[in-house]
Amino acid sequence: MLKLEDVHKAFGKNQILKGVDIEVNKGDVIVILGPSGSGKTTLLRSINFLEKADKGKLTLDDREMDMHHSSRKDISYVRKNTAFVFQNYCLFNNKTVLQNVTEGLIVARKVPKKEAVETAISALKKVGLEDKLDMYPAQLSGGMQQRVGIARAIAVNPKVILFDEPTSALDPELVGEVLSIIKRLAKEGTTMIVVTHEMSFAEDVANKVIFMSDGVVVEQGSPKEIFYKPKEERTKQFLKRILPVSDYVI
Amino acid sequence: MRFKLSTFFEYLVKLLPYLKVTFTYAGLSLVFGIVFGFLFAVFKLGKSRILRGIANVYTAIFRSVPPVVLLFLVYYGIPMAAEAITGKSMGRKEPILFVIITVTLLATASLTEIMRSAYKSVDKGQYEAGVSIGLTEIQTFFRIVFPQALLYALPSLGNLVIYLIKEGSLGFTIGLVDIFGKANTLNQNTYSNHILEIYIALATIYWVVAIATEKLLKYAEQKVKRELGRA
Ligand SMILES: Nc1ncnc2c1ncn2[C@@H]1O[C@H](COP(=O)(O)OP(=O)(O)O)[C@@H](O)[C@H]1O
Ligand SMILES: [Mg+2]
Numbered sequence: 001m002l003k004l005e006d007v008h009k010a011f012g013k014n015q016i017l018k019g020v021d022i023e024v025n026k027g028d029v030i031v032i033l034g035p036s037g038s039g040k041t042t043l044l045r046s047i048n049f050l051e052k053a054d055k056g057k058l059t060l061d062d063r064e065m066d067m068h069h070s071s072r073k074d075i076s077y078v079r080k081n082t083a084f085v086f087q088n089y090c091l092f093n094n095k096t097v098l099q100n101v102t103e104g105l106i107v108a109r110k111v112p113k114k115e116a117v118e119t120a121i122s123a124l125k126k127v128g129l130e131d132k133l134d135m136y137p138a139q140l141s142g143g144m145q146q147r148v149g150i151a152r153a154i155a156v157n158p159k160v161i162l163f164d165e166p167t168s169a170l171d172p173e174l175v176g177e178v179l180s181i182i183k184r185l186a187k188e189g190t191t192m193i194v195v196t197h198e199m200s201f202a203e204d205v206a207n208k209v210i211f212m213s214d215g216v217v218v219e220q221g222s223p224k225e226i227f228y229k230p231k232e233e234r235t236k237q238f239l240k241r242i243l244p245v246s247d248y249v250i
Numbered sequence: 251m252r253f254k255l256s257t258f259f260e261y262l263v264k265l266l267p268y269l270k271v272t273f274t275y276a277g278l279s280l281v282f283g284i285v286f287g288f289l290f291a292v293f294k295l296g297k298s299r300i301l302r303g304i305a306n307v308y309t310a311i312f313r314s315v316p317p318v319v320l321l322f323l324v325y326y327g328i329p330m331a332a333e334a335i336t337g338k339s340m341g342r343k344e345p346i347l348f349v350i351i352t353v354t355l356l357a358t359a360s361l362t363e364i365m366r367s368a369y370k371s372v373d374k375g376q377y378e379a380g381v382s383i384g385l386t387e388i389q390t391f392f393r394i395v396f397p398q399a400l401l402y403a404l405p406s407l408g409n410l411v412i413y414l415i416k417e418g419s420l421g422f423t424i425g426l427v428d429i430f431g432k433a434n435t436l437n438q439n440t441y442s443n444h445i446l447e448i449y450i451a452l453a454t455i456y457w458v459v460a461i462a463t464e465k466l467l468k469y470a471e472q473k474v475k476r477e478l479g480r481a
Binding site for chain 1: 373375376378379380382383384385386389393394397398477
């Protein structure tokens with residue numbers, strides 16, 4: 001459904017992505033792991049054209065696109081069929097919770113207001129915030145803000161949702177509420193790519209784990225394969241570092 | 251010499267109509283300044299090195315030249331340049347024209363900076379969230395970024411208006427009859443016999459205008475804040 005081929009991206013002389021291939025099928029929950037600076041964020045941003053890749057092919061459903069020479073129509077098509085959940089939420093601070101969620105429906109997709117509000121409320125119910133409709137982002141905890149971010153993403157019914165470390169900016173006690181919502185979405189069959197270091201999440205819901213390092217996909221497989229039987233030395237090293245008292249890698 | 255309250259009020263009433271002139275140059279300069287300031291702010295924030303350079307040089311110059319020097323340069327320089335180019339003399343009959351040009355040049359420099367920092371005050375993530383959910387760049391700018399930038403800029407805008415009104419009073423040096431010019435004329439006509447009443451009346455008007463501007467901007471700020479739910 002979503003396919004990336006040979007994605008390259010440099011910032012100045014700094015080659016960040018060095019030919020990444022990823023394939024996502026409908027219903028896939030893909031977790032991307034990798035050390036900080038390995039290009040995970042850049043990869044997700046390139047999918048959504050928040051960064052313009054230097055090279056690469058993106059296929060979404062039947063539409064093939066050159067990621068470097070993309071037309072405005074390509075960009076708009078991809079953005080209307082994907083959604084991004086940001087590490088630091090990035091809610092619209094001048095909009096209420098409800099407006100944050102209806103914006104993409106009413107303004108970008110021309111959904112009639114009444115219908116948009118209904119859709120938004122049902123999305124907000126899924127994240128447990130239907131009683132906060134008229135609040136502003138500044139009045140909410142980080143966990144709630146990220147839940148609004150998730151509602152904003154699911155309301156537009158995207159083909160795939162891109163999560164970039166959705167819990168890493170949260171206080172530890174707020175991680176659980178956000179993670180359990182994403183888990184539930186995953187179990188309901190939402191297609192998603194999640195960059196995260198939450199291993200239990202990956203083990204629980206991912207059907208594919210991709211380990212990235214230095215701008216390339218080093219290894220990919222089921223969570224069991226990656227966590228219990230990693231083949232590559234770099235993967236082993238990484239897992240050892242993030243799981244110091246490891247009961248995964250033997 | 252004694253200060254007479256009735257004389258003070260007499261001059262207050264005489265000066266007030268000339269506030270129109272003051273408002274004219276301040277208002278027009280503000281409008282032109284917003285247009286050009288927006289342009290330069292776009293240059294400063296943009297990718298083109300040349301345009302960025304032009305905008306930087308502009309703000310650096312016009313924020314460091316004393317307003318009165320700038321006024322003289324405009325007043326003497328522009329007709330000379332115009333004559334050199336067209337071969338015809340344009341004269342200097344309308345002092346307000348030169349005051350508007352000068353104050354616009356000053357306002358543009360300040361507004362460039364005000365708009366640039368207001369834009370920067372809204373974190374880039376909100377813009378990215380807007381386009382990533384499918385809004386166009388223009389929709390994102392006007393629906394998300396602009397309202398927040400405006401709120402950020404309002405206090406500096408208020409200060410700028412007061413500054414423009416005060417700097418424009420320099421127009422008397424080239425014969426502009428605004429409230430300050432009129433006050434000078436009245437003072438000369440009465441051989442400085444009513445100097446205190448005249449200039450206190452003048453200061454009172456400036457003071458009231460400044461307070462009113464401040465109050466108006468505070469009101470606007472509260473209104474925008476309420477729209478943003480931050481009151
Ligand atoms: N806009 C940018 N300009 C320059 N360098 C960048 C930019 N964005 C990211 N980088 C660099 O790219 C590298 C990879 O970043 P990123 O994709 O955020 O990695 P990750 O998400 O895996 O931690 C980092 O070294 C970062 O400094
Ligand atoms: Mg990252």
